[in-house]
Amino acid sequence: MVSRHFLGRYLGQEKGPLLVAIGAMHGNEPAGVKGIELILKMLEVEPITHPEFIFRGRFIGILGNPVAYQRRMRFIDVDMNRHWQVSRIRQQIQQPEQPKLVEERAILNVLHLIHEEIRNYQPTEVVLLDLHTTSSTGGIFSIAGDDPTSQNLAVELPAPVILGLADELKGTLLQYVKSIKLDVPVRTISFEAGHHTDPLSVNRCIAALTCCMRAIGCVGQNDVESQHMRVLLDQAEGLPKLTRLVYRHSIRPEDQFVMQPNYSNFKIIRQGEIIAHDSKGAVPSPFDGRILLPLYQKQGDDGFFIVQDIPV
Ligand SMILES: [Zn+2]
CATH class of the missing domain: 3.40.630.10 (Zn peptidases)
Incomplete structure (x- = not known):
């Protein structure tokens, strides 16, 4: 079979x-x-x-x-x-x-x-x-x-x-x-x-x-x-060739995590920028960098990731 x-x-x-x-x-x-x-x-x-x-x-x-x-x-x-x-x-x-x-x-x-x-x-x-x-x-x-x-x-x-x-x-x-x-x-x-x-x-x-x-x-x-x-x-085009992960924002269902709208992969973000909300309130970015995999679906344990460019 x-x-x-x-x-x-x-x-x-x-x-x-x-x-x-x-x-x-x-x-x-x-x-x-x-x-x-x-x-x-x-x-x-x-x-x-x-x-x-x-x-x-x-x-x-x-x-x-x-x-x-x-x-x-x-x-x-x-x-x-x-x-x-x-x-x-x-x-x-x-x-x-x-x-x-x-x-x-x-x-x-x-x-x-x-x-x-x-x-x-x-x-x-x-x-x-x-x-x-x-x-x-x-x-x-x-x-x-x-x-x-x-x-x-x-x-x-x-x-x-x-x-x-x-x-x-x-x-x-x-x-x-x-x-x-x-x-x-x-x-x-x-x-x-x-x-x-x-x-x-x-x-x-x-x-x-x-x-x-x-x-x-x-x-x-x-x-x-x-x-x-x-x-x-x-x-x-226009995206960095090599980047390194610097942060992962893990979530649980009880966090009630919701991304702010309009984030897309590799969008540049600044430290302190409010990029989501959860049960505790605003979620600021802990780093300068680029956002990766912002969560816009119900299932998943990762809210978002932050990467930084590596010069090549
Ligand atoms: Zn997949």
Whole structure:
């Protein structure tokens, strides 16, 4: 039986890396799934339009959270991208019965798919590209796993790279992969492609996938449609190439946190500026910097983040 998480696979003619793309780890973020489905179609027709086309490696597309995706909710029981805890997952893999929480089952299924693929293919390396979108507008960015090889890959995407965020967010896929030992080198990137409902977020996911395929040597510089790259470049224009996280404002439901309107990713903010309200009153910014991921949806534990530019 084909897994509900399986979106498709492309087998290259030559041996190489395994690129694993994950969409909708948050169910209300459909752009990644659509991007993966479209790039699979584009890869199918590429050898017909360009007979000299060679794909080095293998590509697999995975739907992170099919149950939440169907209901267009960020999650059902727990936030899937804050729930990749090594010890719990290790325990649950040993148990014969399925975990109770929807997202815990989804994590085990996704891991099963990835491990099967690695076992069957024996790639030269594994690259995980986790595709997301945001509830705020303005700006795209990537978060690299906390290792220089992942960061070098993130810099290849024409989008700002946020350093330090991978460490700050607990229980992400990026953190999980860093903590486990695989027999093969692994690089991990999360890519935020724009607003949840912006149709161009799909194009940006395609562009991120194409860029990634080029950077890791699956395809040549001129293979696969380059028109999508334009939307990535347009959106990244004027944004800093490299930034570092300096603050995370975590929230709980009882805080009754509400963002002030009209904040978008990378908007410059000043120390003391009132950027939200909660049950205790006004929430001023503790730093100068740029706001990231201001919360404009009901579900989530992060009110906002602040990053500062790193000169390059
Ligand atoms: Zn997300």
